[in-house]
Amino acid sequence: MIPVKSSHETNANGSIATGRDCSMGAHAQRWRRELLQAVTDVALLLRLVDVHPSEIETATGDLTELRDFPLRVPRPYIARMRRGDPKDPLLRQVLPTTPETEPAKGYGLDPLDESDAVVDAGLLKKYHGRALIIATGSCAVHCRYCFRRHFAYVDHRQDSSFPSVAALRRDPTIREVILSGGDPLMLTDAHLGRLLAAVGSVDHVERIRIHTRLPVVIPQRVTPALTEILANMRQRVVVVLHFNHPNEIDGDCARSLADLDRFTLLNQSVLLHGVNDDADALFELSERLFDAGVLPYYLHMPDAVAGTAHFDVSERRALALHRQLQARLPGYLVPRLVREVPGGTAKELVVADG
Numbered sequence: 185m186i187p188v189k190s191s192h193e194t195n196a197n198g199s200i201a202t203g204r205d206c207s208m209g210a211h212a213q214r215w216r217r218e219l220l221q222a223v224t225d226v227a228l229l230l231r232l233v234d235v236h237p238s239e240i241e242t243a244t245g246d247l248t249e250l251r252d253f254p255l256r257v258p259r260p261y262i263a264r265m266r267r268g269d270p271k272d273p274l275l276r277q278v279l280p281t282t283p284e285t286e287p288a289k290g291y292g293l294d295p296l297d298e299s300d301a302v303v304d305a306g307l308l309k310k311y312h313g314r315a316l317i318i319a320t321g322s323c324a325v326h327c328r329y330c331f332r333r334h335f336a337y338v339d340h341r342q343d344s345s346f347p348s349v350a351a352l353r354r355d356p357t358i359r360e361v362i363l364s365g366g367d368p369l370m371l372t373d374a375h376l377g378r379l380l381a382a383v384g385s386v387d388h389v390e391r392i393r394i395h396t397r398l399p400v401v402i403p404q405r406v407t408p409a410l411t412e413i414l415a416n417m418r419q420r421v422v423v424v425l426h427f428n429h430p431n432e433i434d435g436d437c438a439r440s441l442a443d444l445d446r447f448t449l450l451n452q453s454v455l456l457h458g459v460n461d462d463a464d465a466l467f468e469l470s471e472r473l474f475d476a477g478v479l480p481y482y483l484h485m486p487d488a489v490a491g492t493a494h495f496d497v498s499e500r501r502a503l504a505l506h507r508q509l510q511a512r513l514p515g516y517l518v519p520r521l522v523r524e525v526p527g528g529t530a531k532e533l534v535v536a537d538g
């Protein structure tokens with residue numbers, strides 16, 4: 185098991201955007217300002233969305249259990265929440281609630297046994313030919329369902345010598361590198377550029393995949409400087425977005441995704457009770473993603489991570505929803521329904537028995 189030393193880091197090192205660098209360009213200033221102005225106070229969030237605390241099972245009392253993973257949500261994301269709706273699907277993804285503090289059978293700190301996949305500080309190898317770099321422990325938003333909410337990021341910090349890349353260099357079987365975290369786009373463009381240059385210099389690496397939720401919650405993160413860095417890579421770049429609900433895609437998001445259109449854009453959603461376990465929502469999500477140039481790729485069963493049991497969707501219901509999507513959408517817009525199995529050689533397709 186991964187020991188719980190620290191959960192998500194907030195501006196844990198100087199390479200994470202802080203918004204205080206006066207020399208940066210206007211685009212960078214904008215997204216960093218949004219980061220600085222992210223809401224971290226539950227009462228303020230509820231005021232902003234016109235929801236009274238009595239309407240929601242909010243963890244406003246003893247937050248000791250949640251102090252390593254407190255509320256954090258950027259304002260551009262809050263702007264897309266429905267006012268006066270305690271069940272808003274975006275609000276539900278970010279608002280700490282009492283059920284998070286309740287133990288649930290079968291739920292643990294490291295449900296995927298990721299500690300067994302650690303090759304070196306910051307480098308995990310789960311599947312053949314691919315390796316995952318923990319680029320940072322920081323995120324712009326704290327998603328309550330996060331499967332790495334208890335991850336020991338302090339053990340995986342990357343200094344300027346990038347120990348993960350040195351480990352990568354020693355394994356010629358790795359053809360694809362996944363930048364993950366945390367959210368790799370939390371790094372400043374300068375730091376991300378150095379990391380990508382180091383990864384890109386490894387001869388046997390042919391593809392670079394970036395998993396990010398930043399374009400979802402702060403679309404302004406997609407700056408000309410960022411797209412230039414990615415465009416200059418020798419390797420093919422794949423960007424995997426993490427949209428879960430159609431209401432997350434507004435005009436700003438669509439414009440940012442258009443700026444990324446020279447890269448392969450995929451989406452990975454998590455199926456979450458009370459958020460998107462609804463055929464109409466999933467249908468609309470696929471449609472809007474495609475309109476924005478993104479292919480819906482995975483619909484992921486939630487992982488059994490402590491504090492997230494209230495998001496669980498039964499396999500039976502997941503399969504029923506998936507069948508409805510198959511009946512309503514062309515095949516290329518139906519995401520694969522998958523789960524991750526600890527120690528597995530690949531993600532497992534969820535299929536009906538018999």
Ligand code: SF4
Pocket residue numbers: 322323324325326327329330331332333365366367397
């Ligand atoms: S952005 Fe990703 S890594 Fe960060 S809290 Fe959300 S789900 Fe977890």
